[in-house]
Amino acid sequence: MRRVLGSIAAVACAAAGGFAIVVVDPSPTAPGPSLEVVLPVTIGTAACPGGQKVPVGSVGGGGELASEPTQRAYMAFPSRAEDLNGGAALDSDLGSQVEFIGDGDIAGLSAITCMAASANQWLVGGSTSLGASSRLVLSNPSPAPTEVTITLYGPLGKVEDTITVAVAAHSQEDRLIEADAPQLSALVVHVEASGPGVVAAIQDSRLDGFQPAGTEWVGPSDLASELVIPAAHAGVAGGTSVVRLMAPEGASVELTLIGAQGVEQWSIGRALTLEPGVVEELSLPAEALAAVEVSADSPVLAAARTVVTSAATEGIQGDVKSDDSWIAGVALRDGVRTAVTPVDNASVIVYSPIDTVITFTDDKGAVVVSTEVTARTAKQLFLPVAAGTRVQADAQTAWAIVVNSGLGQLAGLSPAIIPTGDLRADVARAPYPAAP
């Protein structure tokens, strides 16, 4: 009897246990009650890199073919609020600067959008090969110092040694990249800053013998799998363009040339394979206004340089000088892109992936110009506003301002997306260190 009772109890117990573990289904534990903290966006202080410098200092004593320019005009919008060792801190979260230099080694037109500091920026542009100089300018308009780590990428890939630069509060530092990494015909610079961040720009200046071969500021590019370079060719007669690409982790890239009439024939027959960190350049088979769509299977950087040549005003007859512009690749996204026009009646090259009406408004919301854009076309229009006007348009389109003197001087600047609305942080308590 005892054995029978024991057996019955055992079977009942085992059955109950088996039933329990089948039936009990612990509800998934939701993530901890994290708290979303919302604060209004604080207005950052934008900084401009300031006037350009002759990279290697004054060569020659002046006169013809002297290095140092004698004719230059510099304007920043809005006007500078504070001097940063040559740069300018603005009383705004966005601005622009434009500079005309009439002679010397760095003759040409240059422009850039002045932005607020950021902790992470990719600059696609510049070169350190013979005759070329890339001056990295780091501006810190904040009241706290920052430490900047610079990583260089060239045609052979990532340069192992990084450069560390400390930038004091309310200050600016510059560095000639050719001193650290000479003979990089194509350059991409990754700038990572601690603390308040930094505003980074590259002065890309080139010489062809004694003749200036272009000078321009290079601003930050987006890192994304889908990019558009709206003014891959600035639409300057006789101008030539190259597209520069780099994928930090490597990528397979498809490029599409977009002209004024739509997609144009440009095929290399296969997807372009980018090795990790290797900077590639491709000539653009375009002689007129063009945009480039970049589609990759992993994040990629892109920018385009348009070069325009003209007869030299100094030197031997028959010499030519040239000038250039850098337009960064941008990712289409929600929000608006904003720029401050550097000149009156500025020329804008626009692109849209779909048929749409692009409307430019000023900072008061008034429509500056509105135009229909056919899907996947590049179109030029003019902003009928004075220099220093803040204009904005939908960030689902890509656009860039091109400044063309018509005298062989060219510059371009890309708009920026300014954070608006609220800042949000999802906060939770978690053991430290966290899981690997």
Added chain:
Amino acid sequence: MSTPTVRAVLVTDATSSHLPASLAALAQSQVSPHSIEIVVVGDAPLELPPWLVATVTRSERTSYAHAVNAAVAATPARDGELIWLLHDDVAPEPGALGALVATMAKRRRAAIVGAAHSRWSDSSRLVNAGTTVSRLGARRIGLVVEDDINQGQHDWRDDVLAVSLAAALVRRDAWDQLGGIDPGYQGFGSSLEWCRRAWASGHDVVIEPRATVRHAQESLYGKGLAAEGRLATHVQRRVGEWHHAFAWAGPLTALALAVLVPFSVAARVLVRLAQSSPAHALAELAVPFALAARIPAIAKTARARRAVGSAKAVPAELFAGPRQVIDAVRHKEFGPADKARAQALPSDMERAELARAQARHRRSGAFAAVMGIAASAALAAPWIETWFGSTMLAAPAMGVSNVSASALWSRLWTGWSDQGFGGTAIDGNFAGLMLILAALPGGTERGIAAVLSLAIAIAVVVAWWAAGAVTRGPWMRVAAGIVYGLWPPFLQSILDARLGAVIVHLALPLAALGVARTAGLARGEFLGSGVEFRREAPRAAAAPAASLACAVIVAAQPVLLFPLLGGLAAIAVAARTSRSRVIGIGVLPLVMSVPTLVAAVRAFDDFAVAASLLAREPGPSGPWEGTVLDVLVGSRLDGDWPQFASAFDLLPVAVLALLVLAALVGFISRGGGAAARAGVVVAGVGALTAAWSAWAIGAYADPSGRSDAHAWPGAGLSLVALGLLTAGLAGHGRLVVGEGRARKGARVLAGLSAWVGVMGLGAVLVATAWPGSPRGEVSVVDRRVLPLAVALGQGEPSYERALVVSASGDGQVTYDVLAGDGATLLTGGADLGPDGDSLVSDKASQEPSLARTVGELSLSPQSDLTMLQAWGLTTIVVAPQAQGVAAMLDQREGVSLGSGSERGATYRIDGGVGARAWIEKADTLLPLASERTRGSLSANDLRGNLVIAVPADDRWTAYGDGVRLEAVADPYGRASFAVPEGVTEVSYEYRDRFYDAYKWVALVVLATTAIGALNMRRIARVEP
């Protein structure tokens, strides 16, 4: 000279069963006494045999001493009178009186001639042939080893310090001179006292070994007492020894003896506990109290001795020297055990067979150990560096593993959890377990690394060992050990550093083995004839060992308390012997769980909370996904084995099915028996426990963001493994012997099945350990987590905490408040309910949430940091992955960058006080020198508010110049006290009176159990 007159005096209560035999022996004496007086104490009727001529008187006295004294005194002394003192349980041999009289005639100075006493039931075995004492007199030593066979080896003895008065021949004149028997001894020590007085009065005391008497020693064995046996008179005997020592000591010696008594008692208690004899230990504890009550009697004895002039020196050679004392102790305490062991020795043939079996088991054990170590090495290879290098193991469930011994001790001893801002915890038993690891060379981190790295090997070996109690098949034991060691839920527990479940898995086989041995259920070795060689007798020391294992299990996973207690109760009912010991196994786990049970009762309004509380995980605990079945079949291990065919995913399922099948076979087979049924019950209870854990919330979300976590079902599933293996092995237990095709076939089939299971789980292990396979949540991190500057501030005297801000991979800002170098989840947090309130204390305020402050801090350089300062946080560590937060702090005023390293940037908030406690005065903050649960400060006029940066709780108390300070309401919910004007010294401390009482009780029970588990040879029960 006159002829001696022998007067026999026999005192009896007329109830002794030995009396007739005593009287018969008296009648058969070759030399008859001249008179026989029988003194009857009490009202019992006495029937004398018709052939005995004796005078019978009744005495009003109640004790033997009084009755004898009165009887002797009632008759005037005759010249040369000798008194033969007889008991009603003493039967003299026919020649005894003649030998005594002859010796008395030879030894003219002898006041007494004693007889040699033998066992009542065996006259060849001696129990007394003279007695001596140590110089101090506190230990009485027999001159013969008890039960020594009388071969005449003691016949040479004559002068001894003392003889037993029972059956001794005493000169009447000496009797009158020395004042008779001292009744103050209450029957134990009066012989020694009388004899020593004789020596001190110029007489001799002589033993006559050839005069033998059988002695039933009814007094010694407590005849008539509620509990018979020597234990019943233990206290009286020990007190008698001390009585004698004090009575004969000078003032200084008495003082020394008074000091010696507690030490002697403590030592004896420890020895008794180590001998697994708690009853003796209790008796020893009673000795000082009984001795205190004896003080008047001792004083009376001393006065009586002086009154009769017993002041001469007793010859020193009559006392026992140190060697003799040691020898006597050795014989008394260990002699019976040696004897029992010798009696249990098997025959030569059996010994040869057993030796061969032992050799097989040794080989199989070595093989199991090698397999276990190989499996451990395969799984834990990436962790080996933590044994030697500057790294350690960390996991989300466990936090960092380099928790200091002092932190663990504080947690264990105070009941205060120092995690975050701290809180009252139910108990610190898990921290106590970790303290054992902290005591190992290399500290807690290496201890944990060793436990996790070697967990499989340890599990294999202990399971192999325990399997021996169920089956004696050496290779089946190996298979069982490996299956238990590679149990998929166990592997998951290891890989997630769920230490509680790991510890339980390792301790369960030991507990099961201990219970089996306590109840005498462990299977004996099978000899070639198929006969089970002496199933192991119940082992006294196994009970405390099992109790310790159960305590470890309950400390690691409280959810197993009720299954364990239920199991013990069931086994106690089923066991035929050692029931009390089996039940006693549950005492320590139960005592250790008292705070848990109290908290559960308090929370019983909400059954879910109470049930969750009982299933809480006091140590590492963290969320997990899936169902209990998923964990059972190891689906959290597989699924991510892309290197292997999908068939691998089914391996754990197949092994589980095989195990269930084996258990079923064991259950239905005849050989399985009770063990198989018990195994099935254990498996069922384990499954229920696992389901209970999975349903319960092991750790509730706290108000600051930590999520709810269902308790990990690993412990219950370990019980499932134990039960299934027990049932399966029980079925195999009888298969190991026997002939016949069917039995051989069954053996082969069982062996094949077992090793298929082993190979299946081996394949699971290989796939899990394969490079690229997911390895759970344990990671190897640098042994130092926070910047060095932070660690300096976290120690004395400020014991400040640090706020650590980090960022998760999905952009979430995370934070933690750390009192140590990383999250020390090992110590266990405060026990909070679903609404964040303490489950232990009604008056505790909730821990503050810093989420908003941290969020604002991460978004804006202008955020308000008052909350941090209010809680004594002036150090902010920004992890390397939270550069955005660092950017904000860099830009803000009032915060300065202290240092930066690869471990993060350290910022200091200006103007705050980085301390655990401080006094807020009108214009300044004065930090107190603090530890985790206490602090103090001395200064001129400390008037202000004493603030302790912990959630307010009435367990925090503060004092100003020794006067308790009044608690005041605090806007932040901190513990705050008003310090009046003029106070110059302030102190505070955390004191949980319930926990204090609990810990001492638990400590005593734990120490008692641990000493009992030492397995010292116990005193065998000696029967008269």
